[in-house]
Amino acid sequence: MSEAPPPAKPVRPRLSRQQEQRRTILRSAFLTVGLLLLQPLAAIPIVRRLRDRLRPPGALEETRFLGACIKCGQCVQVCPVQAIVLADATEGFGIGVPYIDARQQACDFSCDALSCILACPTGALSHELKAKEEVRIGVARLARPDACLARRGEPFRGLARGNSFGGVLRYEEIDRWNAIPMRDHAYDRPVCDLCVIECPIGEQAIRLAPLDPTDGGAEGLFTPDVHRGCVGCGVCEMVCPAEPAAIVVDARAVFAGHGEEPRRHRDRDDAHEDDS
């Protein structure tokens, strides 16, 4: 009888029905507030513009686009070159929303029909676009002119992105209907002009122009010259043999004028400007 009692379990005080009810209400309130605090948290990546994503063709203005997307991924499924991927939780409200990483896999309009727009059930990708020429994902810009082979007068022979690159591209002269891996297609160009010859839009969008000697070059050199017709598909960025790419697409930028830097952020500056 003199044995010490086993170490007492902490006895939970018995709550009256009223006390228990009060705690239930309190817990419910905490749960509600806790989840709603995630609203500002999820807004951080958009407010601070942590990422400038290239969105698929027809995407609405960025913040409207994020809200209009139901995050189903049907655009991902119909893209024949799988250029579209879905963003992760680090992008806040952008989670599950499609984007294109052009350097990895650009949109080359292999579908010929803007399939992603047709697949979108919500209109986040606007059905108003009818042709690839009307698309405005962004504008290409020669971000690293010193790396551009054309400006150095260098030829390009071989695989644009090497043997391990997984991207695909449709070469109309090889297969009109299907894109093939870029590592299966070797080039032989006396002066590197891959960004120009592979542009799905053509000379309305990009041309090789003589390099102005005052622009730091010798006679007889060339430079890629972006024009008003650029849709921002990113094929130039994908095929550029320089590492990192000399030419890149600025998401949602607007063509500002020939030879000028594209203006950034169509939606922030001038949402309704006619940029055709």
Place this chain on the structure above:
Amino acid sequence: MAAPGLLDQLAVVLGRAPRKRPPSPAAAAIALAKRGKTPKKNELLAEIEHAHGIHTWRNRRWAVLLGVNLLFTLSFWIDIQVLEGSLTASRLLGFHLADVYSSLLVMLAQRHVAVNLVIGATTIALFWGLVGGRSFCSWVCPYHLVAEWAEMLHLRLARSGRIRDHGIHRGVRVVFWLVFAALAFATGQTLFLALNPIGILSRLLVYGPSLALGWVVAILLFEVLYARRAWCRYVCPIGLTYGILGAKAPVRVTYDLEVCAHEGECRKVCEVPHVLDLTIKGRAEEPKLDVGPDCTRCGLCVDVCPTGALRYELKGVKRLL
């Protein structure tokens, strides 16, 4: 079988506790006839233990759930193109389907009626209206499946006394439903779709793993350690929407007062035990009753009932025959 009216049932879905009401003469007569004859719990131990080993409906349900989600996955992976998209919106052989509440949020955020979403959401509403709204939860929702596994862990820990279940008021589910909708309209962003573990898991099954899985694990941990089945019981506006849409659905779990032993095993396994309050002694207003609209038709109670008092039924079939 009229008993609690539709409005009463919907009030319970929205969070009110089921009310105790006097039984009908028929129910009272059965209760009187059963007095003293109903087996006591200790006389039923063998049957209860036997019933706990029955998983007929659970296994069928898991097979359907995995099958539907696999159809999404394979439609993309091996390109069979039967069910393309994910659970928020998809195409079945080209025909639009869309989750009803997700579509509502997107249209509120956009302040624009998207015709394809209306078509898809109406189709889905009609389907679940027939098959029993929250059947979606237990027969299709991938989060429901992982939450069931987490619940097993929760119950094991609770039995050993290391944790306990903390009750939360079911009414907050309505608050969430309204607040998520209001936020979508006011801010243009859909907070719920960013948090929605159904969408996260469905996309994960189709498009591959993502960091968002961490959020799903966090919810599951909350459920294991703090509040049993918290997301499905107290938060999910998708479940609430389907519960209301399926309030008159002909696919039902029905209750038979005459054979019920009132030992209460069904309420212990149920995700939404308030729908089984009618199995408490003295609570059934009629000899035969339908289980309320919050029922997910998961069949755990059908499997576990030692006397066969709870069964699936397709209402109206007898009348048709």
